[in-house]
Amino acid sequence: KAGVTQTPRYLIKTRGQQVTLSCSPISGHRSVSWYQQTPGQGLQFLFEYFSETQRNKGNFPGRFSGRQFSNSRSEMNVSTLELGDSALYLCASSLLAGSTSTDTQYFGPGTRLTVL
Amino acid sequence: LAKTTQPVSMDSYEGQEVNITCSHNNIATNDYITWYQQFPSQGPRFIIQGYKTKVTNEVASLFIPADRKSSTLSLPRVSLSDTAVYYCLVGRSNDYKLSFGAGTTVTVRA
Numbered sequence: 001k002a003g004v005t006q007t008p009r010y011l012i013k014t015r016g017q018q019v020t021l022s023c024s025p026i027s028g029h030r031s032v033s034w035y036q037q038t039p040g041q042g043l044q045f046l047f048e049y050f051s052e053t054q055r056n057k058g059n060f061p062g063r064f065s066g067r068q069f070s071n072s073r074s075e076m077n078v079s080t081l082e083l084g085d086s087a088l089y090l091c092a093s094s095l096l097a098g099s100t101s102t103d104t105q106y107f108g109p110g111t112r113l114t115v116l
Numbered sequence: 117l118a119k120t121t122q123p124v125s126m127d128s129y130e131g132q133e134v135n136i137t138c139s140h141n142n143i144a145t146n147d148y149i150t151w152y153q154q155f156p157s158q159g160p161r162f163i164i165q166g167y168k169t170k171v172t173n174e175v176a177s178l179f180i181p182a183d184r185k186s187s188t189l190s191l192p193r194v195s196l197s198d199t200a201v202y203y204c205l206v207g208r209s210n211d212y213k214l215s216f217g218a219g220t221t222v223t224v225r226a
Contacts, residue, residue, distance in 0.1 A: 107159025
């Protein structure tokens with residue numbers, strides 16, 4: 001069974017630009033969550049999508065947005081990039097959303113975004 | 117969301133057993149305890165999950181005392197490739213998605 005895939009793996013952008021990252025969950029998984037990881041802040045939750053609906057949202061500005069398609073693939077978008085947005089962006093998929101305490105998240109390899 | 121406390125770092129040598137203890141004093145009745153492993157520039161990888169007593173799989177063991185206010189991840193006979201950050205998470209699925217904490221950096225030396 002293929003794991004979670006993320007594209008692109010590496011990205012370099014300049015301040016003010018926007019970026020779109022893509023995530024394909026494990027086949028059959030309907031929940032996709034996004035995280036930002038930086039050395040200073042650790043791993044922080046951005047948002048979760050389930051059945052094309054945003055179910056949970058972390059404490060990030062509106063410049064960070066996402067969506068999920070009918071095939072469960074998800075994209076996240078960051079507009080008006082800032083230097084502080086440089087981070088490893090991780091996507092995780094799970095079978096169900098929220099309600100199952102034993103539900104395991106499976107992470108992709110991440111997209112390394114560098115903002116110059 | 118139950119707050120967790122883990123040591124910042126631990127050092128070990130190849131072939132030794134590594135035990136990482138996580139404190140979670142305000143764990144709720146329905147909360148599970150989950151451990152993830154993360155290598156540099158990779159996504160976290162699920163290691164083990166438990167609710168009480170002891171859970172063992174091919175990678176690790178998880179010991180949870182009766183009061184469930186702490187848990188210990190045990191990695192038997194570590195190798196250099198076990199050098200990673202280990203995260204302890206406590207809560208229901210939709211809770212632990214909010215915070216992974218700082219984790220414990222385990223360094224295994226030859």
